[in-house]
Amino acid sequence: MMTTLILLTVLMILGAIVALESRDLLSGIISLGIIGFALTIIFLVLQAPDLAIVQIIIETLTLVILIAAVLKTTRKEVNDPVNKRKVLLWSAGLIGVAVFLLAAWRALHHMPEFGHLTLRMAQAYVDQGANLTGAGNLVAAVILDFRGYDTLGEATVLFTSVAGVVSVLRKVGRKHA
Amino acid sequence: MTLIVKEITRLMVPSIILLGVYVVLHGHLTPGGGFAGGVLIAGSFALMVLAYGSEETKREIKMWHATFGESMGIFLFWFLALMGVIQGTHFFTNILAKGRTGDLFSAGIIPLCNIAIGIEVAAALFAIFFTMAVMRLGEKL
Numbered sequence: 001m002m003t004t005l006i007l008l009t010v011l012m013i014l015g016a017i018v019a020l021e022s023r024d025l026l027s028g029i030i031s032l033g034i035i036g037f038a039l040t041i042i043f044l045v046l047q048a049p050d051l052a053i054v055q056i057i058i059e060t061l062t063l064v065i066l067i068a069a070v071l072k073t074t075r076k077e078v079n080d081p082v083n084k085r086k087v088l089l090w091s092a093g094l095i096g097v098a099v100f101l102l103a104a105w106r107a108l109h110h111m112p113e114f115g116h117l118t119l120r121m122a123q124a125y126v127d128q129g130a131n132l133t134g135a136g137n138l139v140a141a142v143i144l145d146f147r148g149y150d151t152l153g154e155a156t157v158l159f160t161s162v163a164g165v166v167s168v169l170r171k172v173g174r175k176h177a
Numbered sequence: 178m179t180l181i182v183k184e185i186t187r188l189m190v191p192s193i194i195l196l197g198v199y200v201v202l203h204g205h206l207t208p209g210g211g212f213a214g215g216v217l218i219a220g221s222f223a224l225m226v227l228a229y230g231s232e233e234t235k236r237e238i239k240m241w242h243a244t245f246g247e248s249m250g251i252f253l254f255w256f257l258a259l260m261g262v263i264q265g266t267h268f269f270t271n272i273l274a275k276g277r278t279g280d281l282f283s284a285g286i287i288p289l290c291n292i293a294i295g296i297e298v299a300a301a302l303f304a305i306f307f308t309m310a311v312m313r314l315g316e317k318l
Contacts, residue, residue, distance in 0.1 A: 049208035053200070057216045061223055061302065068310050134275030135205040135284035143210070144287045148269045151290075152258055155297055159251045162301040166244070169308045 002114075004045055012038045025075050029066045033059060050139045178228050186228035193221035201295035205284045211294025218295070219302035226310060243304035250297025257286050257293060 015034030022028040036059030043052040112118045125142055135141040143151045194217075200207075201214030226234045261270030276283030 050210065050213060053209055053213040054216055057213075057220050061216070061220055061306065064223060064227065065306065065309055130278050133271065133284055133287065134278050135287050136279050137205050137207060137210070139208070140205045140210050140284075140287055140291065144205075144290045145271060148258070148290075151294070152254065152269070155251055155254050155294055158301050159247060159297065162247060162304050165305055166308050 001045060005042060008038045008042050008045075023077050025070050025077055026067070028077075029063065029070060032066070033063050036062070050137075178230070182228050186224055190221045190225055193224070194218055197221065197295075197299070201291055202281070202288065204291035204295075205287045206279065206281070211291040212298050214291075215295040215298025216302060218299035219306065222299075222303045223306050223310075226306065231310065238307075240304070240307060243300050243307055246296055246300030247304055250293050250295075250300060253293035254290060254297065257290055260286070 012035045015031045015038070018031040019028045019035070022031065036055065040052050040056045040059065043049075043055055125146060126138065129138045129141040129146075130136065133141040133145040135145070197214045197217035199214075200209035200217060201211055204210030204214065222238070258269045260272055261267055264270070264272050266272065271285040271287070273285035273289075275285050278284075282288075
């Protein structure tokens with residue numbers, strides 16, 4: 001399982017690099033799809049079918065929307081000339097990555113081993129979930145009963161964001177502001 | 178799109194919607210739930226837009242369908258959460274009987290919450306798709 005996960009992660013990183021570097025925006029979007037679909041397979045390998053279902057459909061919808069956006073605007077990436085600012089940004093980015101890798105290397109030694117939970121709460125959910133809530137699907141029991149407030153907030157955030165998207169995209173420009 | 182795509186879409190869309198409804202209703206028993214089922218239903222609407230084009234879709238489905246469904250979904254969810262307060266217990270308490278684990282009608286308000294989330298997610302995603310792909314800029318909703 002570990003080998004599969006590492007291979008898929010490498011594939012995702014390659015897809016991300018191609019998506020960033022490609023000059024043609026359409027092929028950039030297609031390689032962006034590699035990330036999402038590889039993530040779907042990772043969810044399946046890790047036995048999370050709930051997430052895999054959502055991920056594969058969301059990925060397809062997002063690709064369709066992005067491709068529609070590219071077909072309606074432009075396929076060429078906008079060229080920006082190399083200058084001093086870019087060198088500064090690159091060096092700042094490299095320093096950031098170095099600091100992150102150093103911190104991660106020190107922190108990862110203290111993380112629990114892969115697949116071995118140390119949280120007592122997780123075991124309690126697994127043992128008592130079906131009895132306390134009556135739901136056969138433990139994920140549903142957690143997101144709608146034990147962690148119900150989270151889901152309520154999430155649904156409200158979705159509602160608000162859609163209201164924002166609709167009002168921003170459909171606003172007719174006022175002539176006399 | 179061509180006639181082949183249109184006919185295949187005509188055959189596929191009802192089954193996709195049925196699968197979405199199944200995933201929503203069995204959310205407390207099998208993998209899936211309100212989010213997954215809602216996204217499936219929204220995907221079937223998007224397929225319809227892609228196959229038949231925006232003009233054809235705009236005649237059948239109006240923008241207010243999407244916004245109305247979205248508002249009703251979030252309203253139903255908050256109402257279910259407030260039912261606990263109305264009954265005199267805490268916010269978001271599971272006030273209905275739990276039943277036997279594994280039955281379709283069990284787990285109290287969890288299936289009802291799944292239905293509310295399903296309506297909201299389906300309508301919300303379709304509203305985004307509708308504004309981005311179907312409507313023209315400046316068009317009245």
